[in-house]
Amino acid sequence: MTDGALFKDHFSAQAGEYERHRPGYPPELFGWLASIAPANERALDLATGNGQAATGLAAHFAEVQATEPSEAQLSRASPHPRISYLRGTAERIGFPDGYFDLLTAAQAAHWFDWPRCYAEARRVLRPGGIIALWTYEMFTTDPEVDAVMDDFYRNVVGPYWPRERRHVEERYTSLPFPFEEIASPPFILRTQWSLSDVLGYLETWSAVQRYLRLRGRNPVELVADPLAGAWGPGERRLSWPIHLRVGRG
Secondary structure, eight states: OOOTTTOOOSSGGGHHHHHHHSOOOOHHHHHHHHHHSSOSSEEEEESOTTTHHHHHHHTTOSEEEEEESOHHHHTTOOOOTTEEEEEOBTTBOOSOTTOEEEEEEESOGGGSOHHHHHHHHHHHEEEEEEEEEEEEOOOBOOHHHHHHHHHIIIIISGGGSOTTHHHHHTTTTTSOOOSEEOOOOOEEEEEEEOHHHHHHHHTTOHHHHHHHHHHSSOTHHHHHHHHHHHHOSSOEEEEEEEEEEEEEO
8 A cells, every 4th residue: 555645756757767777786785684684584675666676685585575656666676586566655564563574775765754664664573673774876987977977966957856865965874763773884886887878877867857847858968968078988887885774673
């Protein structure tokens, strides 16, 4: 069941681009989370999108439940024999008390109603269960490309970011997190991308879609030529540091 009053839908319109162009997560992240969970029986991924994190969890957990309020995103979810996809919100988790060993939310917790989500998380986690929230900001590659991307992010689409985006910029340090916190090792998401991959990724940004709706022009067109000039031929190695909040329920 979804809760329409809570669901802020910034991504259904670009679900196809999200599936094709959002980067995945390092396998080491899921291995570490599995190692600190009290068991590897059941995991829950909230706001799963098209199942990127759920697929990583399925390598370590016998059962993965993945909930997502957007029907468009769920229609693009990656099938897996150990993953069940369900429509639902982080604030209303339809599972029994103490059901899960691990609860995750990847690049999504800044949209949640935290008191309601956290109350549900405590309810559905077994004693000693783990909650893990993570986010990433901009990639880095070299100073020239990074400068073009920073200008686009801040000066072109900056005014069109939803206010919740500040929590991503603050690396989730400003999120309330009423759990027994666990320090995590560093994890870096790495991709080998072409210029067209980056331009496709920009299409998934909520600020880009909001700019397009309000101004009637796709702002990615404004950055395509400057970015091409800085990018040069071929592919580049991109690095995306992951910022984690991990706790015991």
